[in-house]
Amino acid sequence: MVSRIIPVDPFDLIIFGGTGDLARRKILPGLFRRFCAGQMPNNARIIGAARSTLSAEQYKAQIGTAISEFGNVTGNQAKQLNAFLAQLDYVKIDVKGEDGWRNLASKVRKNFVNAHYFSVAPSLFGDIAKRLNHWQIATPDSRIVVEKPFGRDLESSQKLNASLAAQFDEGQIYRIDHYLGKETVQNLMAVRFGNVLFEPLWNAQYIDHIQITVAETVGVGGRGAYYDTSGAMRDMVQNHLMQLLCLIAMEPPARFDPDAVRDEKLKVIRALGDVKPHEIVRGQYDGALDAQSYRQDVENPRSFTESYLCLKAHIENWRWSGVPFYLRTGKKLKERSSEIAIVFKKLPHSIFKDSGEAKNNVLAIRLQPNEGMTMDVTIKEPGPGGMRLIQLPLDMTFSEVLGDTAHDAPDAYERLIMDVIRGNQTLFMRGDEVEAAWTWTDPIINAWEARNDVPKIYETGSSGPDDANLLMDRDGRQWRDIT
């Protein structure tokens, strides 16, 4: 199968924080891959803007090194690196002062799409937004791109949204949740709304429960200071897992357009019920063998921040009444494995009483690694000896069924940046969604802070704390293996 590449319109992309970690590891290597794929036009330009004193040539050299290091560059692509770097420029800028802005204003072309990526601390978003207008760099068609964390609670997220709304319309603000850019996450919508098979079963009558797992093997890396004030709830659940939950639970939007989709997601978040203390397990990893503990990693010997969280969420509406959504995420677990599992109800009656117990059908949507889907179905074990039932997966591992198309798919950042240039907000979070998500998480976090909740210890390389299993045992269910 051949993938179709549609080039985007020429653009100027300004990356504030252009020398930072995200720019070097994700944004610029991603843009380079789009360049190699023929999606980035030759007259597009990327301007790095940061505090360091650098010439454009020095910046290009720095980014060239970063792309070679983080970009998974193949032999053929390496030949194109210089042509890509030729489209880069650099401006030394003070985002809290006025230095550098005149220079930036002189470089940005008003007749092209211009997009401004705020790859900086959220406390600087308002300053940059204001100056983009003050220096008349922004046009009514400009886009700004911002990254999480969008606040750490409802109040701070409202302030952040207000500081952006004072300068830009909601239709110009692209809040990235990179999970929405993942190939399989979009496939979730294709599966639900592109097939007649699933939607009639997609409700409390046929679905027993849903499990959403994002398991990581990595720890907090060099981000200990940020992570320790955040924890798994703020870092992963409030955004990435919440977005996955929304896509599974939302009503079919009338059209695949940004506001139709986001309106439906918002209704789901607003329908989330309270989570009781016994429906949550917080965990923190301890070192196994010579591995470091979480507290050593974040250099805080008294930290009570969770590096693992699982909880049972309820969506209080007609479709999902009584169907628990179990969410689980954690760092330093045994495998990197993210999946959504839709576990269907047992048969109302089995005619094969002596042939083994009928198992639940499970539709598992694998986000990473080995993107794809499996559907566990019951069949007859082949061969003589009467009717013996076994369960096997209908397996659609994308790399197997789609070949190179699956391998060449753009990663989340690449796709989302191209969507910014195309002006498509479908896969970006709207301000009201972010605020609604905090409205749900705030009381949960406040409750455990008020009772000085101590996270349960789990061993590095395990599946998480033992109490996570109790959460399921109580309901007569089981977590799927993290594999």
Ligand code: BG6
């Ligand atoms: C980020 C979190 O948003 O997502 C990180 O801040 C986490 O803590 C990362 O590791 C996971 O992303 P991915 O794409 O590797 O699953």
